Amino acid sequence: MQPRDLSDHVAYEAGRGIEEVARELGRDPSEFIKLASNENPHGPSPAAAVAIRETASSVSSYPKAAHADLTTAVADRWGVGDEQVWLANGGDGAIDYLHRAALEPADDVLVPTPGFAYYGMSSRFHHGDVREYELSRAADFAQEADAVLDVYDGERVIWLTSPHNPTGSTMSLTEIECLAEGTDEDTLVAVDEAYGEFADRDSAVALIEGRDGFDARDDVAVLRTFSKAYGLAGVRLGYAVVPAEWADAYARVNTPFAASELACRAGLAAIDDDEHVRRTVETARESRAYMRENIDTHVWESEGNFVLAAVGDATAVSDEMQERGVIVRDCSSFGLPGCVRITCGTEEETERAVETLNDVLDDLDVEPESTGESEDPDAEVADP
CATH class of the missing domain: 3.90.1150.10 (Aspartate Aminotransferase, domain 1)
Incomplete structure (x- = not known):
């Protein structure tokens, strides 16, 4: 076999x-x-390290209370309903949940190249296919809606990474809104903000909730993680913030207890460690x-x-x-x-x-190249 x-x-x-x-x-x-x-x-986060030590003796229990408490804490931080927060085993777990909720077999996702390999990997795990749009080195890897729309062909999910890995470029909320406006009503624009804390930009959660002059949208989701700014990469904790219309899907697509007791307790401590x-x-x-x-x-x-x-x-x-x-x-x-x-x-x-x-x-007497088009647009992309 x-x-x-x-x-x-x-x-x-x-x-x-x-x-x-x-x-x-x-x-x-x-x-x-x-x-x-x-x-x-x-x-x-030092507070998270203390929480992990204090929680060690209780890991024989499933994390039901901790999971609920962290969901509420994250929801409060973003000003959304608890049902809009999908906790996951790292940011990659949140990618899986969004694909489980969105993709039918043979649906396509549209991903950036260069970019994070797991967008495409997860799509294929869920029997979807993958198409790419290029971030051009000649344009300093700028992220603009028109460049994505030029390639767009009705994909079910479009992945944006802002700040982008490995280039560090971002896409403005106005451009993200333009992209969402220019796609079909059944296309989800998923904005990966794993590095969002480091950027001098507002989160795309504003587009979901209709804040800061934007109309509320049901076709945008945002991914965040505790791995980077909070320093919890080893406990694997991330989440998605989704439109209220998506709320009921979480219970149908998540694994039992999507984040561990240690991860939830660490996240609860870290989220307040400003x-x-x-x-x-x-x-x-x-x-x-x-x-x-x-x-x-x-x-x-x-x-x-x-x-x-x-x-x-x-x-x-x-x-x-x-x-x-x-x-x-x-x-x-x-x-x-x-x-x-x-x-x-x-x-x-x-x-x-x-x-x-x-x-x-x-x-090494290397003569670095600082201009020119993306060097190998057909190459497979890697991880963070």
Whole structure:
């Protein structure tokens, strides 16, 4: 017996960890810093860490109360009804729930390239197909409604990533509204705001609720996560905010207890830890500015907790940086073989990354390319 045909599916390629790299190179893990996976350099919210320790003795129970309490806390934060918050096992779990609720077999989703591989992976898991729209390197990866509508052909779900990974570009609410207006009434515009806390932009929740001068819409959903600004990537906690009209679907598409007891208790503590988020966002903004000003090659403006840098040969540069103790993301798997992505670290980590990258570029005599069209628009894309 064999599994079903998975030949169209893309393997999820995670960023490499310090322990993995250290073992491979036969080195001490303390020699390395990891700036490859857009993790929080300050770690988890301290309040969340306390909550996890205090909850450890109660994990024999299902998280019914904690799940309900966190749903209410998130709903209160966004000013929506509890039924509009779909808790999930990470942001990828929320992607699955939206696809379960929206897709019929053979429906298409429209995804950005370069972009997050799991949009397409999840669609295929749910027997949907995948089409792509390109974010052009020549246009600095700008996100505009017309560029998406030029490719749009009645897809059931359109995925936007704002801020976008790996480029850091964003799409304004006005452009998102234009996109939703220009699509069929049965098309869902799903806005992935995993890095939303780092951007100086309002959330697309305003479009769902009809705030700030926008009309309320039933064809927009927003994805958020506790992995980035809150530092809870390891507990896997995310959620979607959906239109009120979608409320009844959650009970029919979610898994039993969509987030664990530990995750829910950590989220409840973290969501009120505004100081940790403020510090994290401030560090990211300072790190982004430092890298743009001091890296000796083109670095795109970013509103995420990372920057994208043009380095000519991403594999050679990232491999050499790794040898020198700085792990960054080779973006070849995103279809950008001339670029690396560098997560915003602490001041010390950021300065080390910049110095190492500049030395590597000089030593390898690499002539970085900073203009030109997306290098391989047909390449499969990768993860965050």
